[in-house]
Amino acid sequence: MPEKTRIRPPIIELASTRTKEFLREKEAMFWVFGFPLILALALGFAFREKPPDRVPIAVVAGPNAQQRLAALRKSSTLLPRVMNEQEARDALRRGKVSLLIAESAESAGSDTIVYRFDATRPDALSARQAADDALQTAAGRRDVVVSREERVHEQGARYIDFLIPGLLGMNLMGTGMWSMGFTIANARMKKLLKRLVATPMRKTDYLMAMFLSRLIWLIVEISVLVAFGWIVFGVRVNGSIVVLALLCIVGGYAFSGIGLLTASRAKSIEAVSGLMNLIMMPMWLCSGVFFSYERFPDSVKPFIRILPLTLLNDALRAVINDAAGIPQIAFQLGILAVWGIVTFVIGLKIFRWQ
Amino acid sequence: MPDVISCRNLRKYYSGVKAVDGLDLSVENGECFGLLGPNGAGKTTTIEILEGLTSPDSGDVEILGLTWRKNERQLRERIGISLQETQLTEKLTVFETLRLFRSFYRSGADPEDLLRDLSLDEKHDARVGKLSGGQRQRLAVACALVGNPDVLFLDEPTTGLDPQSRLQLWDIVQRFRQKGGTVLLTTHYMEEAQRLCDRVAIVDHGHLIALGTPADLIAKLQARNVIEFTSEPRLEQEAVQAIDGCAGVTAHRDGWQIRVHSLAEAVPQLIGAVERQGAKLVSLSTHEATLEDLFVSLTGRELRDA
Ligand SMILES: Nc1ncnc2c1ncn2[C@@H]1O[C@H](COP(=O)(O)OP(=O)(O)OP(=O)(O)O)[C@@H](O)[C@H]1O
Ligand SMILES: [Mg+2]
Numbered sequence: 027m028p029e030k031t032r033i034r035p036p037i038i039e040l041a042s043t044r045t046k047e048f049l050r051e052k053e054a055m056f057w058v059f060g061f062p063l064i065l066a067l068a069l070g071f072a073f074r075e076k077p078p079d080r081v082p083i084a085v086v087a088g089p090n091a092q093q094r095l096a097a098l099r100k101s102s103t104l105l106p107r108v109m110n111e112q113e114a115r116d117a118l119r120r121g122k123v124s125l126l127i128a129e130s131a132e133s134a135g136s137d138t139i140v141y142r143f144d145a146t147r148p149d150a151l152s153a154r155q156a157a158d159d160a161l162q163t164a165a166g167r168r169d170v171v172v173s174r175e176e177r178v179h180e181q182g183a184r185y186i187d188f189l190i191p192g193l194l195g196m197n198l199m200g201t202g203m204w205s206m207g208f209t210i211a212n213a214r215m216k217k218l219l220k221r222l223v224a225t226p227m228r229k230t231d232y233l234m235a236m237f238l239s240r241l242i243w244l245i246v247e248i249s250v251l252v253a254f255g256w257i258v259f260g261v262r263v264n265g266s267i268v269v270l271a272l273l274c275i276v277g278g279y280a281f282s283g284i285g286l287l288t289a290s291r292a293k294s295i296e297a298v299s300g301l302m303n304l305i306m307m308p309m310w311l312c313s314g315v316f317f318s319y320e321r322f323p324d325s326v327k328p329f330i331r332i333l334p335l336t337l338l339n340d341a342l343r344a345v346i347n348d349a350a351g352i353p354q355i356a357f358q359l360g361i362l363a364v365w366g367i368v369t370f371v372i373g374l375k376i377f378r379w380q
Numbered sequence: 381m382p383d384v385i386s387c388r389n390l391r392k393y394y395s396g397v398k399a400v401d402g403l404d405l406s407v408e409n410g411e412c413f414g415l416l417g418p419n420g421a422g423k424t425t426t427i428e429i430l431e432g433l434t435s436p437d438s439g440d441v442e443i444l445g446l447t448w449r450k451n452e453r454q455l456r457e458r459i460g461i462s463l464q465e466t467q468l469t470e471k472l473t474v475f476e477t478l479r480l481f482r483s484f485y486r487s488g489a490d491p492e493d494l495l496r497d498l499s500l501d502e503k504h505d506a507r508v509g510k511l512s513g514g515q516r517q518r519l520a521v522a523c524a525l526v527g528n529p530d531v532l533f534l535d536e537p538t539t540g541l542d543p544q545s546r547l548q549l550w551d552i553v554q555r556f557r558q559k560g561g562t563v564l565l566t567t568h569y570m571e572e573a574q575r576l577c578d579r580v581a582i583v584d585h586g587h588l589i590a591l592g593t594p595a596d597l598i599a600k601l602q603a604r605n606v607i608e609f610t611s612e613p614r615l616e617q618e619a620v621q622a623i624d625g626c627a628g629v630t631a632h633r634d635g636w637q638i639r640v641h642s643l644a645e646a647v648p649q650l651i652g653a654v655e656r657q658g659a660k661l662v663s664l665s666t667h668e669a670t671l672e673d674l675f676v677s678l679t680g681r682e683l684r685d686a
Contacts, residue, residue: 031479031491039483043472050471216467224433224463225484225527226456380433 036227040235044209045242057204058247062197063254066190069316070259073185080105081153083125084114090137094127097164103156118142125153127161137165183347190255191342192315194248198274199309199335201247202281203288203302205240210289211298220380233374237282244278245271265345269352273345276359277338280366284334287373309335334365382445384409384531384562385430390439392425392586399425400436401586407564407579412557414577415566416671418681422586423566424464427535430564431461444530457486460524464535464566468519470509474500477508478522485527498522498552514545521552532556534565538572550576570671582675589678594671601669601677603627603639607646609664610635611654619657623649630676635663639673 048054082105085091085098091108098106109117117123124147130138139161143150213219222232248271255261263270288305292298312319313335322330330336341358344350352359385407392400400422407413415423428434430441432448432455441448446455468477478491495501498518503511511519517537524532534553538546553563553576567573573580574594582590590597598604610633620629620636625646628639640646643666654661
């Protein structure tokens with residue numbers, strides 16, 4: 027007599043089959059893990075910190091040109107080149123150089139230096155300042171007050187530090203909504219939901235199992251993205267990991283609730299995709315994934331701030347960059363939980379099983 | 381012994397369509413009952429009302445003496461269902477699927493045993509998406525049987541299957557009945573109804589048009605034999621009707637189908653009639669009347685492509 031099959035509780039069976047199903051779906055794996063990593067990598071390198079470029083400037087050929095060139099080369103921010111008068115004027119006009127250094131025409135023989143530049147170009151003024159400093163110092167000027175430079179390059183203030191939490195938030199939104207929406211609409215379309223309700227299965231078991239299997243993926247997903255940001259770009263989690271995990275789980279479930287509501291009645295994948303995009307689009311644009319929403323008019327900011335993705339992104343940045351604890355993100359956590367619970371309850375109420 | 385399944389005056393109208401229009405049915409304990417009818421007759425609507433998946437506009441349903449309104453959970457434990465169209469999750473294996481369904485029931489069959497009984501043990505670890513049509517259908521029936529139900533509902537269990545797969549399924553149904561189970565199935569294969577069912581109800585446009593054992597129903601046909609023939613040129617209908625002993629004529633493909641009492645009398649007459657018209661017989665075949673012929677005689681239409 028062979029061993030009898032051990033039968034686990036339905037919620038465990040549902041969650042484990044759901045997880046296996048997802049593991050075996052290669053496309054889904056790509057969208058959850060591959061895509062955000064590629065996006066973070068691409069954007070991270072595009073906006074990575076570079077030493078400031080040297081500003082190209084022209085020195086008009088003349089008796090003092092070589093001496094000036096040598097002085098200017100000592101400046102760390104300038105890239106001087108000697109050109110003849112016509113060449114230099116053309117280069118300035120075309121924006122190839124930001125500054126043109128010439129001898130004064132009327133007081134020939136004297137040492138008057140003429141700086142020619144377009145004052146509306148942002149780098150022209152600083153180039154002029156740097157060039158003047160270099161030339162004056164070379165000519166023997168002594169600084170009367172001793173000064174020293176301190177360069178700030180603070181971790182937590184770079185673009186990548188802004189970006190990684192935003193991508194994490196966006197990913198939690200996408201996977202939270204799709205994993206619920208797609209699965210439900212698909213199961214409804216294939217009459218699988220109908221088949222399941224024809225058994226004694228409890229309807230809440232089905233939905234709770236989806237949330238449970240989501241939890242497993244949520245943890246994997248967050249770990250992968252956070253570890254990636256940390257290792258590749260040095261985006262450190264300054265706050266507590268426990269607080270971060272709690273926030274991600276609350277945020278992830280808020281989007282699962284929204285996904286459930288979105289898919290609660292849709293009869294086809296197309297219908298549910300359309301609805302999802304309609305809901306996610308405003309958040310992609312407004313919730314500060316790639317750029318801060320501070321530039322939006324003050325009148326709309328209060329609405330932007332209570333969008334689930336904005337709440338999540340703000341709180342993620344607070345925890346990751348500014349080491350915020352629960353009290354500092356209590357507002358965001360609370361409203362996110364409200365979003366999740368309200369959408370889940372409504373979704374469950376109007377849910378169409380057939 | 382009260383009926384295992386009974387419904388009275390069942391009605392379900394969809395905008396403009398009377399899917400079920402005043403249906404009374406009763407199925408006894410241990411019986412295999414067939415619901416027969418052409419496409420759109422209302423078979424699926426009826427069976428899904430009985431399964432508690434669709435609510436009727438009016439009418440009462442009782443299964444095992446219980447009602448859906450009061451005893452849903454209890455009933456779900458005791459019936460097994462195979463829907464007309466369910467696509468089980470393709471990425472799961474056969475065994476995983478069956479074990480999942482088993483977990484929903486308080487008691488039931490061991491998935492391993494059931495797979496062996498249904499000759500699916502070879503496919504134990506195969507993905508559902510890779511199964512043949514017959515194997516998929518057997519898995520669907522396995523999911524219906526896994527809770528050890530008292531009543532089995534099968535909506536077109538063999539549609540689209542090859543003859544061998546069909547035989548395998550019939551065998552499964554018969555073994556379930558030997559253990560005392562009650563079965564309600566829908567089909568548009570007369571042969572299936574004749575082989576499997578103790579009683580059949582023929583429905584059309586949501587109405588019951590005939591009810592009884594297959595043998596009784598066929599006996600209702602005054603003529604027990606059917607001749608199908610074609611000739612070149614085709615005979616006029618009057619000429620065919622004039623044949624002695626002809627109980628009914630229906631157009632069939634390019635020729636005619638006629639129902640007769642005695643082949644020995646009718647066939648020579650038919651050949652005579654063809655010759656008298658100066659026509660040539662192209663084909664001629666005969667068979668004993670089936671439920672199909674009953675349907676044709678009741679509605680003037682053929683069952684399959686009606
Ligand atoms: N949800 C629905 N909305 C509108 N009309 C429906 C619906 N379900 C069924 N119908 C209609 O009710 C009638 C009966 O359909 P039903 O599916 O019960 O037929 P059936 O006998 O099972 O046919 P088939 O052999 O093709 O499966 C059909 O005309 C069908 O179009
Ligand atoms: Mg049907």
